[in-house]
Amino acid sequence: MSELKDKLFQELSDAVVDMDEDKTVATSHRVIEEGIDAYEAIENGLAHGMDRVGELFDQEEYFIPEVLMSSDAMYAGVEVLKPHLKATEQGEKTKVVIGVVEGDTHDIGKNLVKIMLETSGFEVIDLGRDIPPQQFVDKATEVGAQIIGLATLMTTTMDGMHEVIRILEQKNIRSQFKVMIGGGPISQAFADKIGADSYAVNAADAVRKARKLVS
Amino acid sequence: MVRRDELTSLERIATALQYKKPDRVPVAPLVCGASHRVLGTSYDKWSMDADLATRSLLAAHEIIGFDSFLTLVDLSVEAYDFGQEVVFPKNSTAYTETSNPLIKTVEDYYKLTPINPRETTRMSMVIDMCAGLSKARGKDTAVIGFVYGPLGVLSQLRGHERMFVDCIRHPEAILHAVEVLTEVLIEYAKAQIEAGAHAICIDTLYASGSIMSKRMWEKFEGPFAKRIADAIRAAGVTVLLHNCGNKIYFDVQEKWCNPTAISHAYPSDDCADWDEHARKWGKKIVTIGYSVPSDTGIMMSPEEIMEDCRKQIETFKDCDGGFILATGCEFPPNGNLLSAIAMVNASKTYGRYS
Numbered sequence: 001m002s003e004l005k006d007k008l009f010q011e012l013s014d015a016v017v018d019m020d021e022d023k024t025v026a027t028s029h030r031v032i033e034e035g036i037d038a039y040e041a042i043e044n045g046l047a048h049g050m051d052r053v054g055e056l057f058d059q060e061e062y063f064i065p066e067v068l069m070s071s072d073a074m075y076a077g078v079e080v081l082k083p084h085l086k087a088t089e090q091g092e093k094t095k096v097v098i099g100v101v102e103g104d105t106h107d108i109g110k111n112l113v114k115i116m117l118e119t120s121g122f123e124v125i126d127l128g129r130d131i132p133p134q135q136f137v138d139k140a141t142e143v144g145a146q147i148i149g150l151a152t153l154m155t156t157t158m159d160g161m162h163e164v165i166r167i168l169e170q171k172n173i174r175s176q177f178k179v180m181i182g183g184g185p186i187s188q189a190f191a192d193k194i195g196a197d198s199y200a201v202n203a204a205d206a207v208r209k210a211r212k213l214v215s
Numbered sequence: 216m217v218r219r220d221e222l223t224s225l226e227r228i229a230t231a232l233q234y235k236k237p238d239r240v241p242v243a244p245l246v247c248g249a250s251h252r253v254l255g256t257s258y259d260k261w262s263m264d265a266d267l268a269t270r271s272l273l274a275a276h277e278i279i280g281f282d283s284f285l286t287l288v289d290l291s292v293e294a295y296d297f298g299q300e301v302v303f304p305k306n307s308t309a310y311t312e313t314s315n316p317l318i319k320t321v322e323d324y325y326k327l328t329p330i331n332p333r334e335t336t337r338m339s340m341v342i343d344m345c346a347g348l349s350k351a352r353g354k355d356t357a358v359i360g361f362v363y364g365p366l367g368v369l370s371q372l373r374g375h376e377r378m379f380v381d382c383i384r385h386p387e388a389i390l391h392a393v394e395v396l397t398e399v400l401i402e403y404a405k406a407q408i409e410a411g412a413h414a415i416c417i418d419t420l421y422a423s424g425s426i427m428s429k430r431m432w433e434k435f436e437g438p439f440a441k442r443i444a445d446a447i448r449a450a451g452v453t454v455l456l457h458n459c460g461n462k463i464y465f466d467v468q469e470k471w472c473n474p475t476a477i478s479h480a481y482p483s484d485d486c487a488d489w490d491e492h493a494r495k496w497g498k499k500i501v502t503i504g505y506s507v508p509s510d511t512g513i514m515m516s517p518e519e520i521m522e523d524c525r526k527q528i529e530t531f532k533d534c535d536g537g538f539i540l541a542t543g544c545e546f547p548p549n550g551n552l553l554s555a556i557a558m559v560n561a562s563k564t565y566g567r568y569s
Contacts (some may be wrong), residue, residue, distance in 0.1 A: 019383065060462070063427045065379035072380070103307055105314075108375050155509050155547035156307040184459075185509035185547070193514065202425065 005036050009045040012077060016154075017056070017151045019069035024077035031081065038084035039092055046077045050119035057116075058204040059146045063111065067203075071115040094214050094215025097140040097150035099127030101160030106153035112203035113149060122147075133163040140177055146214050149206070161186075162194040178213040182206060220563075223355040224282035225413065228362065228539065232414075232475050232501055233455060240528050240566030241282040243503065243541040244555040245478070247546035248289065248308055249512075250275035259303035262288055265340040269347035275534035277358065279555045283357035285416065286344045286407065287545060288337070290363055291365040293400070294371035296335035297327065309546055313374035324388035327372070327395045331401035342406045349411025358417040360407030362443065365396040367420050373414070382435055389435055392559065397439040401446045414453035416478065417443055422468050423460025424484045429467050437471035444472040455503070459544035465496050476501035480508075481542025489530050499533035506558065508542040512550020517557035524561030527547065536568060 005031035017195050024046065031041045053070040056062035062070070065129055100107045107129040114124045125143055127135060140148050150161045161181050168174040181191055182200040191199035200206035200212055222230065230237035250271035251261035261268050272284055291301045291311045300312040325426055332338035341361065348358045363371075369392050369555065372377045382389050404415045419440055422432045444454045456468055457478040460569050465483035468474065482492035495500040496502070507528055513522055524540055530537035540562050546555055 002559060022399065060424055063424070063431070065382050065427055065431065068376055068380050069383050105302075105310060105312070111376065114289065154308060155513060156304075156549045158513070184544075187507060187510055187514075189514055 002200055004034060005040075008032050008034070008036065008152060009041060009048070012041060012045025013049035013052065015044055016074045016077070019054050019066060019073055020074045021073040024073045024145075025080055025089075028077040028080035032084055038081040039086070042081055042085075042114070045120075046074045046081075050074050050115070054116055054119065054204055054207065064108070067112060067140065071119075074119065074190050078201055092141060093121060093123040094147065095123045095142065096146040096147040096210065097125045097127065097145040099131040099136060099151070100129035101150055101152045101157050101164075102130055102132045103157040103160065104152045104154050105129045107151070109153065110149075110151040113151070113182065113200070116207045117149075117205040117210060120211070128207040133160055133167055136164050136172075137167045137171070138190060141173065145177065147178045147180055147210055150179065150181045152186070155181060155185045158185060158190065161196065165195050180206065180213065181211055217558055223473035225353075226353050227358050228282050228357040229413075229488070231536050234498065234501070234537040239568060240562045241539045242559050243281050243283045243285070243539055244279065244506075244511075244546045244558045245285055245287070245508075245542045245544065246275050246279060246281060246546045246552070246555050247285055247287045249270075249546050249550055249555075251548070252277060253552070256424070257305045258287055258307060259305050259309070262309045262339070264339065265343035265347065266359050267379070268340070269344050269351070272344070272348060273351055275552070276352065279440045279552065281555065282539075283359050284352070285359045285361060286341050286412070287361040287416075288341060288344075288350070290339060290367065290418070291371055292369045293363055293396075293403070295337045296330060296398045297368075297372060299372050306549075310340045311371045312456045313371075316372060316374045316377070318369075318373040318392070321385045321388050324373075324381075326384070326394040327392050329358065329395055329399050332399060333406050338406075338539055340404050341411050342403075343409045345410035345412045353411050353413070353539045357413050358411055360404065360410075360412035361457075362400050362404050362407075362415060362417050364417055364421070364435040364436055364443075365393045365439045366398055366432075367418055367563055368396050368400070369393060370421075382427070382431060385413045393435060393439050397442055400443050404443055405450055408450045408452050413450065414455050414475075415447045416457050417447075417457040417472065418457045419468060419472070420458055420460055422464045424462030424464070425460045429464050432464065433467055433471070437467060440468075441471040443560070444474065457544075465500065467514070469500060474500060476503050476537075476539065478503035478541060478543070480505060490526075493531050493532065493534060498537060501533060501537040501539060502534075503539040503541045504543045506540075508544050508547050511542055512554050513548035515554065517553055517560075520554055520557040521561045521564065524558055525565040528561070528566050540566065
């Protein structure tokens with residue numbers, strides 16, 4: 001059984017790296033048929049594969065198209081396995097509320113960060129794009145998030161990030177959240193200026209910085 | 216004491232692009248959308264009105280004194296004319312509504328048909344801007360036309376993520392659509408040249424390590440960008456590229472487009488820093504850069520900008536005059552115009568070649 005389990009986990013991991021959605025779905029069904037634990041299959045198979053994809057992205061072997069294809073393959077497998085998860089197995093994860101600030105709809109960077117964070121063990125609450133500052137604060141408070149992730153590609157909407165921090169300060173809840181920012185026009189200097197806790201250059205960096213923020 | 220200029224802006228730019236030393240480093244802060252604030256109009260009106268945009272750019276030029284105009288309106292111009300829904304915020308850059316893409320299915324790639332840019336709404340606006348700027352200042356100031364590359368335009372019609380995935384899943388559909396777009400963009404470039412543009416800048420954004428592999432770019436855009444570049448050269452003007460991505464691919468862009476200059480925000484992917492870039496590429500392809508737009512337009516004081524620009528001029532000082540001081544991407548539309556003036560002052564103060 002253990003041998004079969006390891007083999008199937010390896011197949012899941014490889015299928016994610018190979019961007020093979022059909023294979024992750026078929027192998028996930030096989031996992032269930034063989035009575036293998038779905039949670040383990042996600043952790044040691046699909047998420048393991050996505051970790052490898054993250055490394056390949058970091059090493060510039062994979063680029064945005066490959067990451068998107070791999071994540072499609074991973075999520076397809078997760079959809080098969082999810083109904084078979086036992087409630088007790090879904091432990092408490094670090095929560096990240098993420099979104100693109102108001103006035104901006106460019107969300108590919110945010111989506112990549114979401115994928116990488118989720119596969120690195122974070123629970124991501126994705127608000128989407130064009131999100132008013134207050135909504136970030138309200139959702140983060142509601143779900144008890146530890147991190148608020150803000151993205152924008154445009155200089156005209158950068159101040160929305162500052163506004164989120166202002167609201168947190170006005171409500172005297174700034175210390176409850178770590179604020180991480182990123183996007184094309186964003187720099188460490190801007191993060192320092194508005195008092196953000198962290199600035200991520202790209203999705204792989206966002207995972208590193210998020211881990212550091214909650215360590 | 217700041218010395219008087221000896222060359223016109225046009226002469227200064229042309230000299231630098233030929234790797235000859237002009238009187239001083241040419242300067243182009245890429246003030247485009249920001250110019251709408253000079254005349255006090257709204258961004259949405261500026262984005263749709265050739266006369267208003269032209270007068271705004273001329274007024275900005277009068278105040279700032281940059282050496283070249285760039286007819287970048289925004290990256291949704293070409294897509295709009297193909298029928299893509301575009302959002303025009305009153306105080307921000309127009310963008311395509313990618314939740315409602317023109318190309319909704321793979322089959323839709325094959326439904327894309329050529330259009331005549333001269334008979335469109337927004338591409339013809341840019342053509343008219345070239346004509347207006349050329350008529351007003353073309354004798355003494357460089358007028359650079361702008362064309363978004365075919366893969367860039369396609370991403371505006373399909374949505375970036377969907378198009379990237381389709382590059383792997385449905386390459387033939389992408390190639391079909393890029394073929395259609397390329398012919399239109401060639402005509403668009405030619406029309407801008409006929410209207411008086413001294414050079415055309417093609418935006419090859421996806422030739423960047425932060426987006427896709429070289430192999431993928433060479434398959435889906437390189438050969439098509441080459442055809443546009445060849446047509447521009449055949450029409451008798453200079454080919455420039457713009458690419459504000461990180462780790463940009465100078466080698467394959469040179470291979471396919473052979474540009475005279477590249478407007479860029481980061482060093483080439485084969486260089487660790489700007490010093491290495493200047494040594495490796497500075498005498499082959501003129502750099503137009505490399506101020507960080509948000510830092511320059513929003514964060515820095517004029518004094519800090521002057522110092523930042525001084526360092527950039529110093530970095531490229533041994534490139535036989537082949538350097539144009541600029542922001543690495545468009546000057547922030549909401550940026551402080553005094554910052555653009557500071558860049559021009561930096562060129563006049565620190566950029567003298569003799």
